[in-house]
Amino acid sequence: MKTSSILLGALLPAAAIAQIEQNETFITGLFQTLQNSGVTSLSDVLTQINSSEVGQGLLANISSGSPYLLFAPNNDALSSAPENITGDAGLLTDTIGYHIVPGNFSSSIPTYPNITIGRTLLTDPRFVRLEGGNKAQVAAWAEREDGRTHVLNQRNDSTVVDVTSFENVTVYIIDHLLIIPENFSSTIPTNNEGLTAIETILQTVQTPVFNTSTNETANVTLFQALDVDWHGFTFFAPSNGAVANASSSLESLAGNETAIQAVLYNHIINGTTLYSPLLANQNFTSTAGATLAFTINATGQYVTSANTTARILQPDVLLPNGVVHVIDSVLLNTEEDPEAASSAIASATSVATESPTETEPVGFSQTVSLDATATGGADSTDATGESSGAFVVPGRNALVGLSVSALAVLVGALVTLA
CATH class of the missing domain: 2.30.180.10 (FAS1 domain)
Structure with a gap:
């Protein structure tokens, strides 16, 4: 020395x-x-x-x-x-x-x-x-x-x-070395609840993604967007059992591209990574522009979209570019509001530029317990979050690759799983 x-x-x-x-x-x-x-x-x-x-x-x-x-x-x-x-x-x-x-x-x-x-x-x-x-x-x-x-x-x-x-x-x-969170494609095979069914569906759908390097918008599969292209998202992924249970309802939407588009995007909050402690008793806006409401009580944490409520089976599946919460039901919501979706992503983009200074638990984990029933909605907030600007807010025809033939493939996969 x-x-x-x-x-x-x-x-x-x-x-x-x-x-x-x-x-x-x-x-x-x-x-x-x-x-x-x-x-x-x-x-x-x-x-x-x-x-x-x-x-x-x-x-x-x-x-x-x-x-x-x-x-x-x-x-x-x-x-x-x-x-x-x-x-x-x-x-x-x-x-x-x-x-x-x-x-x-x-x-x-x-x-x-x-x-x-x-x-x-x-x-x-x-x-x-x-x-x-x-x-x-x-x-x-x-x-x-x-x-x-x-x-x-x-x-x-x-x-x-x-x-x-x-x-x-x-x-x-x-007792084990921690492994850095891996891409969605690497995480799916190791997930306890099973996500292969939703992977099949995501591979069928096309979505627009803006490339900040080329300043151009290109279409990729929704699976690729979640796996690589999007920086900051929250995806409520139905388990294999959830997809199988919803197969008949989804089959009834065959041929209605607008409805299928809305159902898929009502499972995603784009531009912001919302871990489970940040969800309790809040409202956020989905990529389709509909409201996702969250509650927590003695039996678990729940997400509601229109008339469908799903329980979060496995919260906080961490990814390099976002987070996945595995749910026990498909959110069968065909509502869409492009104006609300655009407003939400604009707000998320603004917040994304802020430098985080978190040196304590993120969200409610120190104060909220599953021991007592909690209700949501009264003090809820609009969807604000953080975004890299890599998202393109989808309009009615944003899923350009979701043709009637693609819908047939999607429904076929669901029927097989049922």
């Missing part, structure tokens, strides 16, 4: 040297705490990433004195981690960034399906394509039926096995 201080003294002012030495002292103490807890492999990984500029930035953040939550993979977790992560220094650094959450979350571990959502330090645009381009990816965790805290949406269920702390850092020791 003395030699490094002499060398730094020729290049940096005293205040900067003092900060560097303070950071090194903090990091040494944190590493020792991890080692004392048996998390020796993570200590080695942190030493490794500290050799890169990005890694140094991560460690400098948590040594700032502000509260942080660190999900610390234990030795077994790191030994069984995918080689494509552990063997790639850049990806490994980004992955560790996904394990660090600014803020004090020590008193916020609700019981599932209530979920704690927190912004992490993962901002790499290769893996985070949320609205506005200035947001970090989130992590989601909750206490499950076994009384243990689980980090959700992981290929391997990751469980908190111990808790410790060092100065301003709360350390949740976990």
Whole structure:
């Protein structure tokens, strides 16, 4: 340390040297705490990433004195981690960034399906394509039926096995490395509720997407839009069972392209990523321009569109570019209001430019419980949110590829599933 201080003294002012030495002292103490807890492999990984500029930035953040939550993979977790992560220094650094959450979350571990959502330090645009381009990816965790805290949406269920702390850092020791949220196409096969039926439907439909690089609008499948093109959306995805149960109702809409268009877009809020804690007792405007109303009570969280109410079976399926909530019914709403849809996306686009400063749980998780019935509507809000501007607000003929023949394919798939 003395030699490094002499060398730094020729290049940096005293205040900067003092900060560097303070950071090194903090990091040494944190590493020792991890080692004392048996998390020796993570200590080695942190030493490794500290050799890169990005890694140094991560460690400098948590040594700032502000509260942080660190999900610390234990030795077994790191030994069984995918080689494509552990063997790639850049990806490994980004992955560790996904394990660090600014803020004090020590008193916020609700019981599932209530979920704690927190912004992490993962901002790499290769893996985070949320609205506005200035947001970090989130992590989601909750206490499950076994009384243990689980980090959700992981290929391997990751469980908190111990808790410790060092100065301003709360350390949740976990039994699996957290995997950065993956694209919709990669998430569907691993989803517990089953989303292959809605995937088939989404592959059938065309939707316009504005390319900010070319300043042109092109038509892609709605599945591709959710998978890649859209930056910031909330999709209420009917499970396989929900699609099968609704097959006869959807079949009756065959030939009515306007009605089918409205049903599909009434499952999406475009331009804004709304995690479940942000939905409770609120109203938002769908891509078709209809109202989506949300309520929560002792039996769960619900979304209502016109005369259809669906229960959210699995909230907060995290994606690089949005979030999916799996629901138990198809929202059979054929209403549309292009003016309301345009107003909502304009508001979302405006909000998207704001820089987030979230250092606490996102939404209601600290204050709202499933223990008491809550009603929605009275204090609801219009759809405001955040947008990258990549959406084109659909009009009556926006789904240009949804011909009568395409409808036949769609209905055929539904009948097969019924």
